[in-house]
Structure formats: C-alpha cells, structure tokens
Amino acid sequence: MASLLFYLLAATALLATLLCITRRSPVHAVIFLINAFFALALMFYLLGAPLIAAWEVIVYAGAIMVLFLFVIMTLDLSPDSQRPALSRGQWAPVLLLFLLLLVSAGLILTFDPASQASVPLFYASPRSFGAALFDRYGLAVEIVSFQLLFAAVGAYYLGRRRKARQAEESS
Amino acid sequence: MNLWRDIKGTFQPFWVTLRYLFKRPVTISYPEQKRTPPPRYRARMILTRDPEGEERCVACHLCSAACPVDCISMQAAEREDGRRQAAWFRINFARCIYCGLCAEACPTMAIQMSPEYELGNRDPLKLVWEKEDLLVDHGGKDPNYHFYRHSGIGVAAPRGGNDDELPPVNIKTNLP
Amino acid sequence: MNDLLLTGLLILIKLGMVLAVLLSMAAYLVLAERKILGRMQRRYGPNRVGFGGMLQPLADLIKLLTKEDFIPAQADKWLFMLAPGLAAVTALLAFAVVPFAPPLEIFGRQLPMVVCDLNVGILYFFGLSSLAVYGVALGGWASNSKYALLGALRAMGQMLSYELAMGLSIVPVILMARSFSLTEIVQAQASAPFALCNPVAFGIFFISALAESKRTPFDLPEAENELVAGYHTEYSGMRFGLFFVGEYLNLVVLGAIITSLFLGGWHGPFLPPIIWFLGKVLAVAFVFIWIRGTLPRLRYDQLMAFGWKILVPLALVNLLVTGGVLLWLGGAS
Numbered sequence: 001m002a003s004l005l006f007y008l009l010a011a012t013a014l015l016a017t018l019l020c021i022t023r024r025s026p027v028h029a030v031i032f033l034i035n036a037f038f039a040l041a042l043m044f045y046l047l048g049a050p051l052i053a054a055w056e057v058i059v060y061a062g063a064i065m066v067l068f069l070f071v072i073m074t075l076d077l078s079p080d081s082q083r084p085a086l087s088r089g090q091w092a093p094v095l096l097l098f099l100l101l102l103v104s105a106g107l108i109l110t111f112d113p114a115s116q117a118s119v120p121l122f123y124a125s126p127r128s129f130g131a132a133l134f135d136r137y138g139l140a141v142e143i144v145s146f147q148l149l150f151a152a153v154g155a156y157y158l159g160r161r162r163k164a165r166q167a168e169e170s171s
Numbered sequence: 172m173n174l175w176r177d178i179k180g181t182f183q184p185f186w187v188t189l190r191y192l193f194k195r196p197v198t199i200s201y202p203e204q205k206r207t208p209p210p211r212y213r214a215r216m217i218l219t220r221d222p223e224g225e226e227r228c229v230a231c232h233l234c235s236a237a238c239p240v241d242c243i244s245m246q247a248a249e250r251e252d253g254r255r256q257a258a259w260f261r262i263n264f265a266r267c268i269y270c271g272l273c274a275e276a277c278p279t280m281a282i283q284m285s286p287e288y289e290l291g292n293r294d295p296l297k298l299v300w301e302k303e304d305l306l307v308d309h310g311g312k313d314p315n316y317h318f319y320r321h322s323g324i325g326v327a328a329p330r331g332g333n334d335d336e337l338p339p340v341n342i343k344t345n346l347p
Numbered sequence: 348m349n350d351l352l353l354t355g356l357l358i359l360i361k362l363g364m365v366l367a368v369l370l371s372m373a374a375y376l377v378l379a380e381r382k383i384l385g386r387m388q389r390r391y392g393p394n395r396v397g398f399g400g401m402l403q404p405l406a407d408l409i410k411l412l413t414k415e416d417f418i419p420a421q422a423d424k425w426l427f428m429l430a431p432g433l434a435a436v437t438a439l440l441a442f443a444v445v446p447f448a449p450p451l452e453i454f455g456r457q458l459p460m461v462v463c464d465l466n467v468g469i470l471y472f473f474g475l476s477s478l479a480v481y482g483v484a485l486g487g488w489a490s491n492s493k494y495a496l497l498g499a500l501r502a503m504g505q506m507l508s509y510e511l512a513m514g515l516s517i518v519p520v521i522l523m524a525r526s527f528s529l530t531e532i533v534q535a536q537a538s539a540p541f542a543l544c545n546p547v548a549f550g551i552f553f554i555s556a557l558a559e560s561k562r563t564p565f566d567l568p569e570a571e572n573e574l575v576a577g578y579h580t581e582y583s584g585m586r587f588g589l590f591f592v593g594e595y596l597n598l599v600v601l602g603a604i605i606t607s608l609f610l611g612g613w614h615g616p617f618l619p620p621i622i623w624f625l626g627k628v629l630a631v632a633f634v635f636i637w638i639r640g641t642l643p644r645l646r647y648d649q650l651m652a653f654g655w656k657i658l659v660p661l662a663l664v665n666l667l668v669t670g671g672v673l674l675w676l677g678g679a680s
Contacts, residue, residue: 027488031426034481051527054470062477063507066484070503073488073496184641188387198390 006046013039026072030065037061051129211312212286213271216262218302219283219311226306227281227318230257234273234282242266243273243282254319254326260302265295279318283311357458365462369442372628373595374404380595380636387640411588419491419581426489431582431589434482438596441475444468445603446530448613448620460621461530468529469517472604476513476559480506482593483561483568487578498577501647502568505558508654509565513555515662516548519669520608529604533612540611547665549609551658556601558654560594563639567647602631 013036020032041056133141199206208214221227230247242265248258274284292298310316319326320333331338378393378400385392393400418427448460465471480503487499521527523544524535542549558565569577579590606612606627615623645653 025423027423027426027485031485050465050467051470054467054474057474058470058477062474062480063510066477066480066503066507069481069484069488070500070507073484073500073503181642185637188637188641191389192383192386194389196386196389196391200391200394 002046006043009039009043009046012036013043027069030068030072033068034061034065037065049129208286208288210286211284212288213269213284214286214288215264215269215284215290215300216267216273216282216305217285217307217311218260218281218305219307219309221317221319222310222315223317224308225254226256227279227310228257228260229255229279229281229318229323230260231255231278233276233278237272237276239270239272240266240268252326253324257302260305261299262305263299264290265298280311280313280316285311354456357453357456361458361460362462365442365447366439369439369596369599370592372599373592374408376595376598376632377407377591378403379632380639383633383636384640387637408588411585411591414584416584416586417581421491422581423489423491426485427581428586430482430486430489431579431586431593432482434479434486435589435593435596437475437479437482438593438600441472441479441600442596442603444471444529445600445607446533446612447603447624459530464528464530467527469521469527469532469608472529472600473510473514473517477506477510479559479593479597482590483578486582486590490578490581492581494574494576494580495578498568498570498574498580501574502561502578505561505565505567505650505654508651509555509558509658512551512654512658512662513559515659515666516551516555517608518666519545519548522666522669522673529607529612533607533614536611537614540609540614542609542611545665545669547661548669551662551665552609553605554658556605557635557638558650560597560601560635562598562635564642564645565650566644567650570644598632598635599628602628602635605631 016032016036016039020029020036023029023032037056037060041053041061044050044056045053219227228245230245232245232247235241235243235245242263243261245260246258247255249255269284271284273282277283290298320328321335322333324330325332381403382392382400393403396402396406418424443462444465446459446461446464451458451460483502483506484499487495487497487502490496520532520541523541524532526532526535557563561568567577568574569579574580579587582590603624606624610627610631612627613620613624615627618626
C-alpha cells in the first residue's frame with residue numbers, strides 16, 4: 001500500500017515537473033511546480049518525516065512560490081513575450097548535461113549505496129528532529145545560517161551601491 | 172499625546188457599536204408598518220373636479236407639454252354647451268418621474284399630485300392609467316377653485332358675468 | 348473484523364457530524380454577521396425568510412445555485428473554475444487538526460474528538476493557511492480583469508506578510524506547550540489559557556488572523572469602493588458562493604484555532620467541553636464581526652508598515668522574552 005502510494009506520488013512529481021518546464025504560460029508552470037512540491041511533501045510524510053513535509057508545504061509551496069507568482073503577475077509575462085526555442089548552438093551544453101546526469105544516475109544505481117549502509121528507519125518527529133538539528137549539528141546550523149545572513153547582507157549591499165552610483169551618474 | 176489619542180480613537184468606537192447593538196432599529200418595516208406621507212407629498216397624480224362636480228380639466232395640453240418624460244397624453248373634445256374636456260386622458264406611471272411639473276403647469280388645477288405612493292405592479296401595462304382611474308370626486312388641494320367662475324368662455328356664467336371679471340371688450344367701437 | 352467495522356462506522360459518523368456542523372456554522376455565521384452588522388447600524392438585517400430570517404442561508408444558497416455561472420471570454424478557463432474550490436477546500440481541511448472535545452468513550456473504545464491528531468498539527472494548519480492564498484491569487488489572475496488582478500496581488504502581499512507575524516506568534520505557544528500537536532497544546536492549558544500567560548502573542552495572532560482571513564480592517568483584497576469586489580469581481584453563481592463559503596469557513600476555523608491555541612480549547616468549568624468549545628469559537632467570531640462593524644479599512648502602505656515594522660519585531664521580541672522566561676523557570680525547577 002505504502003509503496004504503491006510512493007510510486008504514484010513519484011510519478012506525479014515527475015509528471016508535474018515535466019509539465020512545469022514545458023508550459024508556455026509562466027503561471028501554469030508555477031502551478032505545476034507547486035503540484036510537484038506537494039507530491040514531494042507527501043513522500044516525505046510517507047517516509048516518516050512529517051516535519052519536513054510540513055516545511056516543504058509552508059516554505060516552498062506556501063511562501064516561495066507565492067512570491068514567484070506575485071512577481072510573475074506584476075510583470076505580466078504573456079506566453080508570446082518569451083524567447084523562442086533554443087538555437088542549434090545551445091543544444092550542445094544541454095546534451096552534455098543530460099549525458100552527465102544519465103551517467104551519474106547509472107553509477108548510483110549500479111553501486112546502490114542504500115543497500116550497503118543499513119540505516120534504520122528514522123521517525124523524524126519534531127522533537128527528535130529539533131534535538132538532532134540543534135544538539136548534534138548545532139555548529140553546522142549556526143554556520144549555515146550565518147552564511148545565509150552574509151549572502152542576504154551582501155546582496156543588499158551590492159544592490160544598494162549600484163543604485164547609489166546610478167543616482168550619482170544621473171545627477 | 173498623539174499615541175494616546177490614537178489608542179482612544181481605535182477602542183472608543185467599539186463601545187459605540189456595542190451600545191448601538193442594543194438600541195432599537197429605526198427601520199420602518201414597510202409592508203407591515205406604513206408611513207403616512209405628508210399631504211403635499213408628490214406621488215401619483217389625480218384629476219380633480221370643480222365645486223359643481225364637473226371635470227376641471229379643459230384639455231389644454233399644458234401638462235403634456237410640461238412633462239419632461241412625455242408620459243401624459245390626451246385627446247381634446249368639446250361638449251354641446253361649449254365646455255372643453257378630454258375625450259381620453261392617459262398617464263403612463265411606468266414612465267412618470269413624479270416631478271410635479273404637470274401640476275404646476277395646470278391652469279385649472281385639474282391635475283394635482285396626491286400622496287398615494289403604492290403603485291408597485293408586476294405588469295408595466297397595468298401602470299398606464301386612464302381618465303376613469305385618475306378622476307376623483309373632490310377638489311384636491313383647493314376645493315373652492317372654479318376656473319369657469321373666474322375666466323373662460325361663457326359656460327358656467329355669461330362672458331364677463333363673473334364677480335372678478337370685466338365685461339368683454341367691444342372691438343367694434345373706439346369708445347372706452 | 349466486526350470491531351474494525353464498528354470503529355470505521357464511528358469515525359464516519361464523527362466526520363459527517365463535523366462536516367455538517369462546520370458547514371451550517373459557516374452558513375449561519377453569514378446570517379449572524381448580517382444581523383449583527385445591521386443592529387450595530389440600527390437596522391434589522393435580513394428578517395424576511397423564515398422566522399426572523401432564520402432561513403436566509405437556504406434562500407441565499409438557492410439563489411446562488413440557480414444563478415448563471417458566468418466565465419469571462421478571455422479568462423483562463425480551468426484555473427478560473429478551479430480557484431473557488433481551492434479557496435473553500437483549504438479552509439475546510441484546516442479544521443481537521445482542531446480538537447473540539449476530550450476523547451469520548453463509546454462501546455469500550457476511545458474515540459478522539461479530533462478529525463486527525465497530527466503531531467505537527469499546528470504546522471499543518473499553517474501550511475493550509477499559506478495555501479489558501481492560491482485560491483485567491485489564481486482566481487484573481489484567471490479572471491483576466493484589472494480589478495481581480497489587483498485584488499489578487501494585494502491578497503498575496505498581505506497574506507505573505509502577515510503569515511510571518513502569525514508564525515512567530517505561534518512559536519511562544521509551542522514553547523509553552525512543548526508540542527506541535529493541537530491536542531497537547533489544549534491539554535497544556537488545563538490550568539490557565541495561554542491568552543493570559545502570553546497576551547502579546549495572543550494579540551499578534553489575533554491581528555494576523557484578521558489579516559489572513561481578509562476581514563476588516565484588512566479587507567484590501569476585496570475593497571469594495573476601489574476594486575469593485577477584488578479578486579472575485581468576475582465570479583457569479585455557485586463559484587462566487589464557494590469563495591463566500593470559504594471565507595466564512597475560514598472564520599470558523601480561525602476561531603477554532605484561536606480557541607485551541609490561546610483560549611484553552613474545550614477546557615472550562617461546569618458546562619460540557621463541547622459547549623465551551625463552541626461558545627469560545629462563536630465569541631471569537633462575534634469579535635471578528637464586531638471589529639468589522641467598527642473599524643474602517645487601512646491604507647495599503649499602512650497595512651504593510653504595520654505588519655513588517657510593528658508586528659514582526661514585536662513577535663520576535665516576544666519570542667525571545669518567552670524563551671528566556673521559560674528557560675529561567677525550567678532552570679529554577
């Protein structure tokens with residue numbers, strides 16, 4: 001039952017992602033992406049991580065995608081204002097990336113690391129998840145959050161300076 | 172202080188609305204409770220009669236000319252004794268805007284506004300009122316006014332025979 | 348086998364009752380809102396259908412069902428048809444994690460009086476409330492009308508901003524209850540409701556809940572005098588009805604969530620728990636209506652400034668203080 005549900009969800013996620021990158025209308029693409037996030041969240045729930053599932057929905061589907069939608073709606077991107085299909089020269093890197101992906105997928109499938117390291121099924125309840133995150137990996141969490149803060153401040157700084165320079169040039 | 176004023180301005184209205192919640196509504200629930208409009212209220216028109224019980228309307232078409240929405244129409248006719256009246260007189264209340272210009276225009280005070288306001292109807296054609304529907308048995312706002320007692324052709328009294336009327340001018344002579 | 352059947356039957360009965368009560372509460376809240384607003388403005392409100400207007404929701408339903416379901420020519424048809432359902436369903440589903448009474452003992456088995464006791468219940472509610480914006484946003488965008496689009500944009504900006512303050516105001520509650528599950532949060536309030544322990548969080552959550560449900564003074568997405576009807580300008584018939592139902596379901600659900608998080612859920616003296624729960628929910632709904640009858644609408648920049656410059660910093664400071672106090676208390680004991 002659970003495995004059937006898992007494959008159903010995996011198929012949904014794959015299909016939704018495929019539809020997302022092939023739609024002409026950006027709003028439709030965002031909707032399919034949200035769909036994919038949903039399938040992913042349900043998969044996390046099936047794998048025994050309800051907290052991750054909830055965050056997937058709240059953060060990705062509920063906040064980031066709303067921002068995407070907001071920007072798309074304010075820009076009013078109609079399907080015809082998008083760029084035409086790839087030119088012939090652009091196909092080479094696409095093929096290269098695809099081959100790379102294929103090879104790495106094949107490597108993973110042949111070595112099958114999941115079968116070697118027998119990880120016990122970990123029920124990621126909020127309590128145990130929080131304990132693991134802030135006890136065992138506390139330092140890592142702090143470093144990552146500081147890096148995110150640096151990135152945010154840096155982005156703000158760069159944007160600010162360019163604006164000031166523009167103001168100088170214009171005056 | 173500004174902040175204090177803002178806080179007061181935010182929370183005082185709640186007390187006002189809560190108080191009003193328990194006050195009696197001022198609504199008049201219409202079909203059960205009916206307001207009596209003032210006597211000079213402008214609702215549907217009536218065709219009044221003079222003190223002698225005759226129709227006041229002399230079919231002069233002034234009301235029909237004054238009407239901004241052209242809802243009044245009539246056909247003039249003359250009785251054997253020479254008195255003019257309407258052969259038929261029609262007001263389309265579906266078009267009427269109850270402005271009262273017809274009543275102001277009327278020289279004989281025949282057409283007057285009445286306070287009867289319940290004209291609602293599901294069939295617009297039933298809002299076309301004929302002379303028989305419009306005629307009433309009283310004189311309206313000025314019951315003693317009698318047009319033919321003040322002027323007009325010699326129907327009620329011989330020409331120049333009314334109290335406030337001068338005898339007709341003899342156009343055949345130059346003498347005063 | 349027989350045992351399983353009985354359990355399944357009991358659960359089905361529970362689900363049916365919850366659904367019926369929820370929907371009829373939403374329907375009668377519409378009537379209650381119209382009546383209360385009317386009395387606050389010294390009029391009667393709807394009083395024609397049934398005894399004192401008690402059948403008004405039914406009349407509204409018949410009117411909405413028999414009206415033409417109009418789809419604008421340039422609209423995105425599928426999204427236009429889908430969006431109202433999304434708005435109603437997210438509101439309906441959010442009630443699933445709210446415990447409305449202590450577990451009931453029937454036929455020798457415990458029947459939990461909550462549709463689904465998730466251990467991340469509060470996050471589930473939070474996720475659904477963040478998804479509720481899609482119904483509004485997609486409905487407004489798919490209508491292909493400037494008013495609807497502006498309403499949708501406002502709704503998105505507003506709900507995204509106030510969600511942050513809402514989430515931050517929930518964290519102190521989670522700290523105090525030491526659980527994400529709403530059942531455990533309610534049980535933690537057996538002695539005193541959290542609204543008394545942490546009134547600041549309660550205030551922030553209440554204001555954010557007003558903004559989340561797009562009610563006055565934060566009803567900018569459907570500001571009548573500038574945007575016609577905002578995001579549902581182009582909707583008619585039962586699709587409009589679904590938006591409407593969603594809005595009032597949201598009112599019930601937010602009342603239930605506020606009750607569970609801050610007002611002690613079904614705890615209360617003398618009366619049975621379910622009465623306490625319903626009474627608290629209705630009291631919260633009345634305060635929502637009261638606010639609508641009293642306060643005017645904010646300007647959009649005021650709304651954003653209030654959310655980001657006052658509510659979010661306040662919620663952060665409150666979180667810090669609550670955490671510190673709890674740590675101190677925990678260290679002392």
